[in-house]
Structures are given as structure tokens and as C-alpha cells.
Amino acid sequence: MESPxxxxxxxxxxxxxxxxKHYLSNGRRCGNYWIVGDVNNNAGRSLYVRLKGPLSGKGARGKWTDGATDQHGDLLDLIREREGLTSFRDTLDEARRFLVAPRETTTESRGRNSGECDTIALARKIWAASQPIIGTKAEAYLRSRKITADLSHAPLRYHPALIYRESRDGLSRRLPALVAAVTDNNDEITGIHRTFFDPARNVKANVESPRRSLGAIRGNGVRFGPIDEFAIIGEGIETVLSLKSAFPN
Structure with a gap:
């Protein structure tokens, strides 16, 4: 018998x-996801809830992740966090109350910017699935480029098996990759930059385009510190990190 x-x-x-719409009313639909700031219903784009998929199992609808805090769960977890409930029974009672309450029937539709919203959500999903860079192949690659800057607080992570798809023939494979978070002026993740590596060596992969971006990139960037009176802008991650290595302060 299935559990309650x-x-x-x-x-x-x-x-x-x-x-x-009920518990995260300050969010909005972006393609196949509901995007909001956090479980407390603050405005933003850090937390995303899957709106499409099976009712259970891998890729199930209702699964959510907060890219900023790495919190995740199902809709029961979301209700518990949103309502500040401390007991499992209270969470189940609140879920039952919601399910029997009258509500408007909504027609699911895609907005004009659904394509961009989908890529932002995917970028955040990849970022959340990546691991800290220290001690990884991504750090080894940067150190091999004579980069000595402290990376412990850099917006950089490592994914050991990220999908890379050739644009010419559509064939895909998994490669290790450096993942850099692209953020806006509110420090919200809007996309990622990916640098794919050779699986056997600490060098870029011998593929058509070893560097790729995903999400809303224009007007945003990979930020390695607060912007005060001035900022140094570089074309690539390695270029900026080389400057930080030479001028750490």
C-alpha cells in the first residue's frame, strides 16, 4: 500500500x-519551470520548480532546487519550508487542505521568453549539480595555466561528466568541464560558461567548441569580486584570473 x-x-x-501560484506567488512560469527567489517566496530567480514530467521518479514534476542554497525536494518539502511547519503531520494536513480548497482552473501556456527561461533554468540545474572546484580537474587545469589566485570563493565549479553535443552531426558524449556562474547585478545566476576538458589530460578537449555558454549572458558576467569604484573586465576566465594572480589585492 502506498504511503500517505x-x-x-x-x-x-x-x-x-x-x-x-499559491505558495510561491512572487514567481512566474518560465517554460517548463516555475522560477522564484527562494522558499520564502521572495522575488528572484534562484529557485526553480519542474512543471513537466512524470508524477514520480527521475525528472518528476514538482521537484525543485534552489541554486543559491542547494536546497531541494518535492512539493511536500516546499510546503513545509514555505509555511514554516515543524511536524510531518502538520505538513500533510496543510497539503490536504490545499488539495480540497477551490481554485481557478489555469491553462498552461508558454510566454514569449520561454526559450530563454528554459536555458536559465537548465544552467542553474547544471550549476547545482556541479561540485566545488578545489581538488578537481578544473583546478588542476587552471593551475597548469600558472594561475595562483585563491579559487575557494570564486564562482567556479567542476562537473565530471557534462554532456557535450557536436553541432555538425548532433552526436553527444560526456566530458569533464569547468562550470562558471554568470550573474546579473543582483547576484542572481542567469547562465553558465562551460570549458570542456580532455578526459585524460588537464587541457581543453579536442572538440569543435570547447568553450560554450548557456542562459542569459548578454549584460551579465562571471564576477570574481565586488564592484567598487572601478572594475577590471576581461574577455576570458583565464585572463581575469591571471590578473588576480598578479595583483591579488
Missing amino acids: ARTLSSSLAEHVEAVC
Whole structure:
């Protein structure tokens, strides 16, 4: 027999967009995701909830991740966090209350910018799935470029097996990659830059385009520190990190 929690989670997933509109009203639909600032319903684009997919299992609708905090879960977890509930029973009761409450029937539709919203959400998903750079192949690559700057707080992560797809024949494979977060003036992630590596050596992969970007890049950037009276702008990650190595302060 299926547990009450699993049954409620599936029922909530059937009405995932209504759940988002009720508990995360300051967010908005972007393609196949609901985007909002955090579980406290603050405005922003850090947290994304999947609106499409099966009711359970891999890629299930209702699964959510906060790219800024790495929090994640299903809609029951979301309701618990949003309402500040401390007991499992109270969470189930709140879910039942929502499911029996009358609500408007909504027609799911895509906005004009749904394509860009989809890529932003995917970029945040990749960022959340990547690991800290220290001690990884990505750090080894940068050190091989004579970069000595402290990377512990840099907006850089490492993914050991990121999908790379050739544009000419559409064939894909997984390669290790350096992942850099692209942020806007509010420090919200709008995209990522990816540098793909050779699996056997600490060099860029011998592929058509070893550097690729994803998301909303124009007007934003990979930021290696606060902007005060002036800022140094460079064309590439290695260029800026080389300057930080030469002038750490």
C-alpha cells in the first residue's frame, strides 16, 4: 500500500502549477519551470520548480532546487519550508487542505521568453549539480595555466561528466568541464560558461567548441569580486584570473 506522503506528493504534482501560484506567488512560469527567489517566496530567480514530467521518479514534476542554497525536494518539502511547519503531520494536513480548497482552473501556456527561461533554468540545474572546484580537474587545469589566485570563493565549479553535443552531426558524449556562474547585478545566476576538458589530460578537449555558454549572458558576467569604484573586465576566465594572480589585492 502506498504511503500517505507518497500519495499526497503525487496529488500535489498533478496540480504543480497551482501549488506554485499559491505558495510561491512572487514567481512566474518560465517554460517548463516555475522560477522564484527562494522558499520564502521572495522575488528572484534562484529557485526553480519542474512543471513537466512524470508524477514520480527521475525528472518528476514538482521537484525543485534552489541554486543559491542547494536546497531541494518535492512539493511536500516546499510546503513545509514555505509555511514554516515543524511536524510531518502538520505538513500533510496543510497539503490536504490545499488539495480540497477551490481554485481557478489555469491553462498552461508558454510566454514569449520561454526559450530563454528554459536555458536559465537548465544552467542553474547544471550549476547545482556541479561540485566545488578545489581538488578537481578544473583546478588542476587552471593551475597548469600558472594561475595562483585563491579559487575557494570564486564562482567556479567542476562537473565530471557534462554532456557535450557536436553541432555538425548532433552526436553527444560526456566530458569533464569547468562550470562558471554568470550573474546579473543582483547576484542572481542567469547562465553558465562551460570549458570542456580532455578526459585524460588537464587541457581543453579536442572538440569543435570547447568553450560554450548557456542562459542569459548578454549584460551579465562571471564576477570574481565586488564592484567598487572601478572594475577590471576581461574577455576570458583565464585572463581575469591571471590578473588576480598578479595583483591579488
